[in-house]
Amino acid sequence: MKKELIVFIDSGDTIVDESTEIKNVMGTVLKAKLFPGAEENLVKLHDNGYTIALVADGTKTSFDNIYLENGLDYCFDAKAISGELGQEKPAPIMFHHAMKELGLTDSDKHRIVMIGNNLKRDIVGANRLGIISILANYSPRYDMNPINQEEMPDYILDSPDKLFELIEELELKVSDRKSIKNNL
Ligand SMILES: [Mg+2]
Numbered sequence: 321m322k323k324e325l326i327v328f329i330d331s332g333d334t335i336v337d338e339s340t341e342i343k344n345v346m347g348t349v350l351k352a353k354l355f356p357g358a359e360e361n362l363v364k365l366h367d368n369g370y371t372i373a374l375v376a377d378g379t380k381t382s383f384d385n386i387y388l389e390n391g392l393d394y395c396f397d398a399k400a401i402s403g404e405l406g407q408e409k410p411a412p413i414m415f416h417h418a419m420k421e422l423g424l425t426d427s428d429k430h431r432i433v434m435i436g437n438n439l440k441r442d443i444v445g446a447n448r449l450g451i452i453s454i455l456a457n458y459s460p461r462y463d464m465n466p467i468n469q470e471e472m473p474d475y476i477l478d479s480p481d482k483l484f485e486l487i488e489e490l491e492l493k494v495s496d497r498k499s500i501k502n503n504l
Pocket of ligand 1: 333334437
């Protein structure tokens, strides 16, 4: 059965460990390793009926190389990729495109979460749009301290291992008609 909660998720330093990326001279990612636990949690979300969209900045070829190679591409029901859409997060088109591909409208925003490691892109983008923001704060390469209200995440994911557990917790609340925005 399909779950209520819709999961939008970033790639670099949220699922994929950017320090392992191997790029060609054009900057296209040829291969990259996932964070420990990320694959299991992504598959578990998919297998348990969550709708998942990849909302990520980069080129389509890079993401195809990563997710076709590691066999996880089937986990994504939709993709919003900046290289295809011409703008990067926090541009609304990135989120709207994923919503449109999944047949979602503004009335579904209360049940969409965006998970990402970048305050200025993932968290600001989600907050401006009124969807639920979750900061994946385990990458050592990014500043995790919000400098204003727009950068304040609703929730924190401090390990890819806890992704499924956090989403299940939020699913319970949403299906119980509780608002999960503005938690922190
Ligand atoms: Mg990222």
